[in-house]
Amino acid sequence: MTTVAVKPATMAQALGRALRDAMADDPAVHVMGEDVGALGGVFRVTDGLAKEFGEDRVTDTPLAEAGILGTAVGMAMYGLRPVVEMQFDAFAYPAFEQLISHVAKMRNRTRGAMPLPLTVRVPYGGGIGGVEHHSDSSEAYYMATPGLHVVTPATVADAYGLLREAIASDDPVVFLEPKRLYWSKDSWNPDEPRSVEPIGRAVVRRQGRSATLITYGPSVPVCLEAADAARAEGWDLEVVDLRSLVPFDDETVSASVRRTGRAVVVHESSGYGGPGGEIAARVTERCFHHLEAPVLRVAGFDIPYPPPMLERHHLPGVDRILDAVARLQWEAQS
Amino acid sequence: MTVMEQRGAYRPTPPPAWQPRTDPAPLLPDALPHRVLGTRAAERVDPELLRRLYAELVRGRRYNAQATALTKQGRLAVYPSSTGQEACEVAAALVLEERDWLFPSYRDTLAAVARGLDPVEALTLLRGDRHTGYDPYEHRIAPLCTPLATQLPHAVGLAHAARLKGDDVVALALVGDGGTSEGDFHEALNFAAVWQAPVVFLVQNNGFAISVPLAKQTAAPSLAHKAVGYGMPGRLVDGNDAAAVHEVLGEAIAHARAGLGPTLVEAVTYRMEAHTNADDDKRYRDDAEVEAWRAHDPIALLERELTERGLLDEDGIRAVREDADVMAADLRERMNQDPVLDPMDLFAHVYARPTTHLLEQEAQLRAELDAEARHHEYDENDEHDPEGNTR
């Protein structure tokens, strides 16, 4: 057996590779957005695609998010599979009308006659020192809209697999890319054939017995770090990476919480009205008799995303997660 | 000195190669709304087309009257009548080839019917049983669109996609004067012009957006002028002159089909009835204004042209009206039947692959319906209820 030295790829490269492979496999796949052509996108995810596939399939659009998504709707109506890039989380908001009124509803309005197989890629979340409007965690808005799938990878391999799945899906998918993981690497080999998971399956990233950390996207590595740190305190934490917010994998999550009896939901978007409330409620409904403590949430504060020099105070970090884990000793406390 | 004066006039300094694309004047060929009926130009129009337009106008008006009557009987939740605007609706439908696409707004039921859609299917949105009562691919009619102007970028995208595929397809999108103020209108026009997409925008300027008159909607000299800023032709047409609307749209569509890009057409017309049956138009306009427009009625204009030229006589008029009455009677009868709806349809078309929580909710509703059915049975039989409770 020979071992091939694999140059580790970044998440951004894996996403680009997924786009490339999807375009090569299916001529209906089109990439469009601001600066996705010659520049390769501001995060270089679409690097090289315009050269390989031409401007008709990798299109630098005018600067107008509603127009980008609205024209993509029409293209999907005609049988194409547009993959739209929104440059940053907060700049997707002008396109919300199109997303909510049309993308999410067209299949339903037309009783299945007009599905819209399109993918909206949104770089999201903070932690990269971005200025205002470049760090929003907007997942709760998307989750609250029936008709959309909402997925977010946390590893390089998932970035590839989930994006391939999203593009192949006959349902519209909001594909949330954790910006701060764009440059993260693991030993994913871009040239190896690989299977892709269907959208909607969570994965246990780390097994443990004393409590479950339920998380996704940019908070996954933070939770893994917290789990390592918790070992010193005698806690053996399980970490569940949701990968998909809609559909939600109740099975994997509930099975884990039933095993551990305790759970903390961790995400960086605001807690109030945020995904954690929904997740905690679902876990409570399904696992009430197995719970030794209330499901706790560790989330970003309920504030507009702070200026970069303060963002570390806003983002849930290892310490805040460990504090919550300590609070899970409910009986001892009360 | 004002701030602007301090800064100096805004003068971008383009690189030497930069040239303005076009002299704006040729983009705006119509000094006044283009007319055909009652002018020499009418003689060049195929009489068969004139008769066809006439028959559809009469049917359209009858349809509007019947649908409005159905709101009074509670058979339709709401109906936005296009009475007065039938020439735009009908021309928009008849000017398209079968392979072309129509993108209507909520007021454009008539255009959809004139394109061949079943009159009942066209009303389901307004009856309230289905958002879209038809398969959009069957007649190439996008769903009637309720949010203003949002269908316009769809039309651009579809036309663009068709061209990329090498198909000879044009999209025609309809929008009201109020809709031209929405951001989606501007983004759609800009995309269309930059992509040279084979799309035509028809603005039905009927004077009002619910109660707001055009003067409060825009400061532009005309809505057709808006085309110039995007670099596409802006045409102005008499929206009550069915032959003129057909001609101008026909030219715009030929232009688009030839790969020469989009056109914005402003049809100047008037909404003769209230915004919908729920609106009170006396609050924002005078009867005198409405009356003045009666003299310029689209059906009367075409009827005069046809009769004066001997292309239509009393018998012909009667035949057209009788045909319209038959359509209306059929519509009335079919709309008077209660639609049969399956509550499980609520879940049927949300996703290709339904989520688990949707499957759970589907099961919940199924159980509720079964329980309801058991209780119905019990009420009818007046016996013990199946759960063993005594009444």
Ligand SMILES: Cc1ncc(C[n+]2csc(CCOP(=O)(O)OP(=O)(O)O)c2C)c(N)n1
């Ligand atoms: C985005 C949006 N805002 C508001 C409305 C409510 N609304 C429905 S019709 C209408 C007026 C539209 O006027 P216009 O575009 O001139 O079309 P018309 O009704 O005259 O055909 C308004 C404000 C809407 N449908 N969509």
